[in-house]
Amino acid sequence: MYKKEISKAVINRLPRYYRYLGDLLEKDVVRISSKELSEKMKVTASQIRQDLNNFGGFGQQGYGYNVEYLHAEIGKILGLDKKYSVIIIGAGNLGQALANYVDFERRGFFVRSIFDINPNLIGTKIRGIEVRDSEILEDYINNNQVDIAALTVPKTKAPQIAADMVKMGIKGIWNFAPTDLHLPKEVTVENVHLAESLMKLSYRLSVRETPKE
Amino acid sequence: MYKKEISKAVINRLPRYYRYLGDLLEKDVVRISSKELSEKMKVTASQIRQDLNNFGGFGQQGYGYNVEYLHAEIGKILGLDKKYSVIIIGAGNLGQALANYVDFERRGFFVRSIFDINPNLIGTKIRGIEVRDSEILEDYINNNQVDIAALTVPKTKAPQIAADMVKMGIKGIWNFAPTDLHLPKEVTVENVHLAESLMKLSYRLSVRETPKE
Numbered sequence: 499m500y501k502k503e504i505s506k507a508v509i510n511r512l513p514r515y516y517r518y519l520g521d522l523l524e525k526d527v528v529r530i531s532s533k534e535l536s537e538k539m540k541v542t543a544s545q546i547r548q549d550l551n552n553f554g555g556f557g558q559q560g561y562g563y564n565v566e567y568l569h570a571e572i573g574k575i576l577g578l579d580k581k582y583s584v585i586i587i588g589a590g591n592l593g594q595a596l597a598n599y600v601d602f603e604r605r606g607f608f609v610r611s612i613f614d615i616n617p618n619l620i621g622t623k624i625r626g627i628e629v630r631d632s633e634i635l636e637d638y639i640n641n642n643q644v645d646i647a648a649l650t651v652p653k654t655k656a657p658q659i660a661a662d663m664v665k666m667g668i669k670g671i672w673n674f675a676p677t678d679l680h681l682p683k684e685v686t687v688e689n690v691h692l693a694e695s696l697m698k699l700s701y702r703l704s705v706r707e708t709p710k711e
Numbered sequence: 712m713y714k715k716e717i718s719k720a721v722i723n724r725l726p727r728y729y730r731y732l733g734d735l736l737e738k739d740v741v742r743i744s745s746k747e748l749s750e751k752m753k754v755t756a757s758q759i760r761q762d763l764n765n766f767g768g769f770g771q772q773g774y775g776y777n778v779e780y781l782h783a784e785i786g787k788i789l790g791l792d793k794k795y796s797v798i799i800i801g802a803g804n805l806g807q808a809l810a811n812y813v814d815f816e817r818r819g820f821f822v823r824s825i826f827d828i829n830p831n832l833i834g835t836k837i838r839g840i841e842v843r844d845s846e847i848l849e850d851y852i853n854n855n856q857v858d859i860a861a862l863t864v865p866k867t868k869a870p871q872i873a874a875d876m877v878k879m880g881i882k883g884i885w886n887f888a889p890t891d892l893h894l895p896k897e898v899t900v901e902n903v904h905l906a907e908s909l910m911k912l913s914y915r916l917s918v919r920e921t922p923k924e
Binding site: 509510512513514516517521539540575576577578580582590591592594595596598599601602605606607645646669670672676677678680684686688690691692693694695696697698699700701702703704705706 | 722723725726727729730734752753788789790791793795803804805807808809811812814815818819820858859882883885889890891893897899901903904905906907908909910911912913914915916917918919
């Protein structure tokens with residue numbers, strides 16, 4: 499299907515379209531021209547038309563885009579028409595932040611369980627979701643559908659835990675540990691490297707401070 | 712200086728080089744060839760040589776790279792030879808996670824204060840860092856050096872808070888709110904959009920599930 503042909507650059511922009519269209523939906527906007535969307539998103543109108551043409555267009559000459567329809571279609575492309583069972587490995591602040599983020603649920607990502615090795619955390623609940631002992635992780639995965647494991651553990655532990663989970667059958671990992679996971683090709687890993695984001699910020703700040711010569 | 716000429720793609724790769732070299736340093740590795748670095752990083756050796764040639768090379772024929780020197784030089788390019796005073800706006804789980812992340816300090820980012828409007832949080836401390844009333848934010852910024860404000864507040868509030876902080880003189884914003892901030896050009900904004908990262912993961916998972924036709 500068409501999904502196979504889309505460039506990575508377009509895919510990287512799709513979540514942003516989806517977010518803007520979601521904001522418009524919340525404001526009960528029914529339709530929008532590529533020109534208006536372009537002004538909001540600070541992207542050229544021709545870029546928008548080009549991107550959306552990858553999926554057969556969606557726009558109508560003289561009418562613009564139907565917000566609800568376009569939002570739903572992009573959602574389908576992003577796989578948001580499905581439900582995902584998520585587990586979180588690591589019940590520290592970051593793991594708790596993810597568990598508390600109700601917006602994820604609205605998009606079909608349901609946190610089913612949190613795992614940790616800390617006896618003080620095991621048995622507690624975060625937004626009603628139980629923190630379980632990492633010891634029973636394999637048992638849990640064998641008995642429950644898990645689509646995505648969010649990994650919020652220290653970088654020294656992440657590679658081993660990820661490798662173990664892959665053996666248990668996990669196919670999708672959302673990795674927050676500041677290390678790259680080298681896993682089999684059939685596993686999908688999406689990294690959030692916070693320290694690297696911060697370095698990009700400091701780079702841009704320091705370039706600005708450097709006087710031009 | 713050379714900083715002006717470097718492509719964005721190279722800049723985006725630098726934090727990763729910095730991270731790998733830091734890991735090697737921790738393991739007391741003194742030097743590494745581009746071939747070895749290439750195998751570790753899963754990037755071609757020629758890509759590595761090309762990237763590092765942007766900064767005058769650093770490598771010596773037949774010797775490879777001096778890990779400590781290269782780490783320090785890339786650190787300088789990234790602005791990591793300076794210290795940054797950071798404040799966090801929003802003392803929720805995510806703000807607390809950032810405040811607790813000691814690794815940032817090792818790289819020169821010091822969290823000086825956290826601000827929130829919640830009376831239950833004001834006056835508490837996170838890793839010794841006081842949570843202050845957002846009411847006194849302007850006063851604080853007027854009397855203290857602040858290089859970076861991390862914004863971990865709801866998306867409905869983020870644009871106004873960011874605009875206010877810019878008026879108070881803030882030049883660097885690390886934005887975690889799921890919204891784009893449209894601020895004057897002299898302000899540097901680095902976004903971490905978690906929901907968009909999750910959507911990229913679901914896209915890649917759903918493409919894999921789709922049978923090829």
